[in-house]
Amino acid sequence: MEITEKTINDVEIVFLNGRLDAYNSNLVENKLDELIDSGKIKMVADLSGVEYISSSGLRVMLSSLKKLNKLGGTLKLSSLQPYVMEVFEIAGFTQLFQIYDSEDGAVASF
Amino acid sequence: MSANPIKIKDKISMDSLSISLFTDLVEKVCVIVVIAYLLTRLKYFTEVLDGKLTIRNQLIMILIFGGISIYGSYSGVNIFGAIANVRDLGPMVAGLVGGPIVGLGAGLIGGLHRLTMGGFTCIPCSLSTILAGLFAGIIYLANKKRFIGIWGAVLFSILLETFHMILALILASPFAQALEVVEDLYIPMILANAVGMFIFAFMITNLIKERATKKERDKLSAQLERRKKEMEIAQQIQESFLPHTIPFIENYDLAASSIPAQEVGGDFYDFIPISSEQTGLTIGDVSGKGIPAALFMAFSRTLLRAKACRNPGVGRMIESVNNFINEEPHSNMFVTLFYSILDSSRNKLTFVNAGHNPPLLLRNENGEIVRLSTGGVVLGAMKGLKMEEKTIDMSPQDLLVLYTDGVTEAINQQEDQFGEERLIKLIKDNRDMPSEDMKNLIIDTVYDFASGTPQADDITIMVLRRVM
Numbered sequence: 001m002e003i004t005e006k007t008i009n010d011v012e013i014v015f016l017n018g019r020l021d022a023y024n025s026n027l028v029e030n031k032l033d034e035l036i037d038s039g040k041i042k043m044v045a046d047l048s049g050v051e052y053i054s055s056s057g058l059r060v061m062l063s064s065l066k067k068l069n070k071l072g073g074t075l076k077l078s079s080l081q082p083y084v085m086e087v088f089e090i091a092g093f094t095q096l097f098q099i100y101d102s103e104d105g106a107v108a109s110f
Numbered sequence: 111m112s113a114n115p116i117k118i119k120d121k122i123s124m125d126s127l128s129i130s131l132f133t134d135l136v137e138k139v140c141v142i143v144v145i146a147y148l149l150t151r152l153k154y155f156t157e158v159l160d161g162k163l164t165i166r167n168q169l170i171m172i173l174i175f176g177g178i179s180i181y182g183s184y185s186g187v188n189i190f191g192a193i194a195n196v197r198d199l200g201p202m203v204a205g206l207v208g209g210p211i212v213g214l215g216a217g218l219i220g221g222l223h224r225l226t227m228g229g230f231t232c233i234p235c236s237l238s239t240i241l242a243g244l245f246a247g248i249i250y251l252a253n254k255k256r257f258i259g260i261w262g263a264v265l266f267s268i269l270l271e272t273f274h275m276i277l278a279l280i281l282a283s284p285f286a287q288a289l290e291v292v293e294d295l296y297i298p299m300i301l302a303n304a305v306g307m308f309i310f311a312f313m314i315t316n317l318i319k320e321r322a323t324k325k326e327r328d329k330l331s332a333q334l335e336r337r338k339k340e341m342e343i344a345q346q347i348q349e350s351f352l353p354h355t356i357p358f359i360e361n362y363d364l365a366a367s368s369i370p371a372q373e374v375g376g377d378f379y380d381f382i383p384i385s386s387e388q389t390g391l392t393i394g395d396v397s398g399k400g401i402p403a404a405l406f407m408a409f410s411r412t413l414l415r416a417k418a419c420r421n422p423g424v425g426r427m428i429e430s431v432n433n434f435i436n437e438e439p440h441s442n443m444f445v446t447l448f449y450s451i452l453d454s455s456r457n458k459l460t461f462v463n464a465g466h467n468p469p470l471l472l473r474n475e476n477g478e479i480v481r482l483s484t485g486g487v488v489l490g491a492m493k494g495l496k497m498e499e500k501t502i503d504m505s506p507q508d509l510l511v512l513y514t515d516g517v518t519e520a521i522n523q524q525e526d527q528f529g530e531e532r533l534i535k536l537i538k539d540n541r542d543m544p545s546e547d548m549k550n551l552i553i554d555t556v557y558d559f560a561s562g563t564p565q566a567d568d569i570t571i572m573v574l575r576r577v578m
Contacts, residue, residue, distance in 0.1 A: 092486055
């Protein structure tokens with residue numbers, strides 16, 4: 001799992017690359033916590049590089065969303081692959097997250 | 111004019127002399143290396159090193175190091191024209207490793223033996239050997255009964271040989287002769303003993319590291335055993351939460367199983383008797399695996415059961431379950447849930463699907479598959495979410511398959527997923543099978559598909575067919 005980030009205006013975009021499974025979820029959670037602790041409360045997670053997500057991955061996304069919401073910010077998602085989108089739909093996560101086709105759309109919406 | 115032939119002859123014989131001296135030195139060093147190595151393989155030595163001093167192992171160490179000391183007396187090496195020996199080495203090592211008693215014992219053996227050899231340095235040499243063992247033992251005590259390490263040991267050996275030389279100057283007479291001997295010998299003695307001590311100390315340090323690693327490994331091994339035992343007990347507890355029997359429902363054929371991936375899992379299914387005509391059928395999956403998932407599963411399943419019997423309604427009931435879960439901190443775990451009530455006299459199924467894989471209903475009439483979904487969000491995500499409910503009719507020979515994602519997300523060695531399509535095809539191709547057989551067929555097919563790869567997620571399946 002590779003994680004890179006980019007800042008545009010005051011929005012932090014995190015690019016995830018790899019499988020979001022039980023093993024990698026820890027890494028991602030730590031990274032996101034690090035960013036949140038450093039004061040980034042407007043975040044976009046770009047999942048264009050994520051071809052698989054497990055319930056652990058969903059949990060990390062949900063957990064980060066709640067943390068950011070509590071701090072007055074939020075987490076938006078962009079560029080979901082079809083399979084991952086389907087998983088989000090079944091779990092009802094499409095009702096919890098704002099999801100965009102591209103990172104530009106997500107950033108612009110802030 | 112040619113060079114003086116005598117000088118050349120001398121030079122040649124001097125060279126061959128120094129070569130044979132060198133090989134003699136190497137041989138003696140090798141003997142020390144072998145003795146040191148064999149010592150570290152001896153059970154009594156490792157016991158002493160671990161601090162388990164008994165009369166027996168101390169006695170054996172005294173005899174062995176005393177023997178090494180005597181060997182030192184006989185195996186002098188010619189360095190720079192003077193015969194250096196490592197008599198003091200045995201007692202020094204004995205004391206550093208085993209304490210003052212072992213050191214003194216070895217020193218007495220080597221020292222008293224030296225007395226029998228005579229010579230004008232007899233008294234200082236014997237005394238030095240005895241005291242070497244004693245001083246080393248004192249250092250051992252001062253270092254809290256631990257070996258002082260390579261450089262400490264080498265430094266000690268240098269200091270002790272210096273002390274030995276001083277003793278010779280003080281106690282041997284005539285002084286002039288003693289001074290001559292000391293001048294020749296002091297550097298070779300220090301060198302020989304320092305090298306000998308380095309070899310022993312190096313081997314001992316390696317042995318200490320080896321034993322520390324072994325201890326660590328044994329500790330971890332014991333921990334692992336304990337964990338395994340805990341998991342076994344957790345598995346037994348969790349098994350008690352899953353239904354032990356399939357209830358009898360008039361005119362319906364019902365079957366179900368759950369196979370956890372690790373010893374305990376996050377999947378569950380349940381049959382909740384609500385009334386003589388109404389039975390709750392549930393299937394769910396807690397995020398994650400292992401003990402945390404199992405604990406959350408036990409909690410969710412119990413909560414569901416408790417509320418179901420008091421609330422015949424479906425949508426509202428699940429909303430209150432969701433709110434209840436969200437009251438308490440629950441580490442952001444969530445549970446996907448398909449909750450339904452089968453009314454077997456009216457042949458209706460009322461259900462809520464909170465984020466779970468849509469169960470597949472095969473209509474007998476047209477052979478089409480209907481996915482039972484209500485768009486609900488998983489439980490535990492957020493408080494106050496609305497849960498829509500739906501009702502469908504069950505017609506004769508309609509077949510309903512409920513499953514968790516351990517089925518559809520099973521992967522084979524090419525990393526393809528089993529997928530919903532394969533499951534649908536399997537159901538359609540075997541539509542007339544009794545529920546128990548259908549359930550087993552699905553399990554076997556998934557296992558065959560994933561053959562070779564370990565089970566990644568819990569697998570749970572429930573099959574319901576209306577008979578007539």
